[in-house]
Amino acid sequence: MLPLKLVPAGLVIRIFCYMKKKITVPVPPDKGIIKDAVSLVTSYPKVPLTVDCVIFGFKENKLKVLLIKSDLDMFNGKLSLLGDIVQDNEELDAAAYRVLKQRTGMNDVFLDQVRVFGSPKRHPGGRVITIAYCSLLNINHHELKIHDNDLHWHTVSTLKDMAFDHKQIVDACYTWLQKRIQEHPLGFNLLPDKFSLRELQNLYEAILGVTLDRRNFRKKFASMDLLIDIDEMEQDVPHRPGKLYKFNFEKYEKNKRKWVGIDF
Amino acid sequence: MLPLKLVPAGLVIRIFCYMKKKITVPVPPDKGIIKDAVSLVTSYPKVPLTVDCVIFGFKENKLKVLLIKSDLDMFNGKLSLLGDIVQDNEELDAAAYRVLKQRTGMNDVFLDQVRVFGSPKRHPGGRVITIAYCSLLNINHHELKIHDNDLHWHTVSTLKDMAFDHKQIVDACYTWLQKRIQEHPLGFNLLPDKFSLRELQNLYEAILGVTLDRRNFRKKFASMDLLIDIDEMEQDVPHRPGKLYKFNFEKYEKNKRKWVGIDF
């Protein structure tokens, strides 16, 4: 065991799941030693597997998500996530990156698996399991050139009524993002390389749905010492221009917090 | 927007994933409006889907995980997680609960999805996607009655060399647990209903792999006011007996922390 110094920022515990289910099931069958793995696997029931990407962007101080209109007739043009079938022999992450690349042309993007949605009834055409991926990208880094299926950025806060269970998936990813952005500097993926503190604060306020004290926010980031002052100013703003910064990825990686504590 | 009071325990940000991948892919085909969802889904490639349960317990001050010996001949008795195929029309969580119930007889257990493992080569019999679930249970609440495939509790810290990618899965769940136990009072699922503060501290120390200051630990939990002093003492200990407590689930649920802050 390591001797521990509890770090100052300390003990944190938040949500709690105490799940109860009453289920009755038979005792598992004992199959003995299995020689032929291939025929075993062949005997398994199979389901189609997709990835769905919740691609977040940030524009005009609003969190946006990239959506299309569903191409399923029965959904009658309801909004849908970008997704695709996972190909044979394709890694799951690779499938998600492929969707991103196909739709945005970007391949240099944050991506993380969030969770699986696999309710038997979630797809009207039969059971389809989908793995939800969350991506963050800077909207200005690319323009949507392919507008198939009315591809567009939709404001997250005004979203409702999507195809499939996609609203649930967006909600899960949004909750995931809200939590993650407080623990990791993910937000920088949504901003240009150079950004002002105001933009950074707007991002946090928009995602967390709160207002923050400007002085304390600036002090916080200043004390973390992870922003590089690039000695440039904003251009073309109708007020006093702010300083621009870059995020210091190297320094962050070096000094990553080993976080130990308890805080429910 | 809510006016925000940043909570005292404050701003926290920890790990950071900045993933980059270079991928070239074709533009997605435009299929037009699809009338027949069923035949669309039927046309999809399909894969077998399983759940694997990482079932943690706590005994003799060590974190344990419930394992069997693999019944695949080629793994030659290597250790394996408890898993099963997801049945047609079965909810994913239900499949995981079913595995738990089959193997432990318990149906009143913490369970949460952790992530999907779907590398094409992870199963020697062909591609099989598995969803990893993490469970926490009190070892004393049941005894393993069915010892098929040498079902047993294995100390987590001495685990190596498992069948499939199961070591990776255990590692992912262990990391997940370490993080979660600091944010949510999950640990109580691993303890008896009545426990002493020493047991609680041992649990935290074992899972986090650290040593904690006893006085500070006690003060922390005392100040959270989530433990019910049931006015009983430990029995049959070869030293001064400690007080026993229960966890106050209702109170916790009521006062769940709304946690807003930034702390990388």
Added chain:
DNA sequence: GCAAAAGTGTTGTCCTTACACCCATGC
């Protein structure tokens, strides 16, 4: 009485919060 663990308080430090005024720029 000895071993083993229970139980208990204080102090210093650091972080967070709350809060108000002047400054630079574009128009």
Added chain:
DNA sequence: GCATGGGTGTAAGGACAACACTTTTGC
């Protein structure tokens, strides 16, 4: 010169970290 947001400091309170001695019980 006016509107807009940029930029700055301080004081009070709260949480955490460090640290040692007495008490209770079983043997």
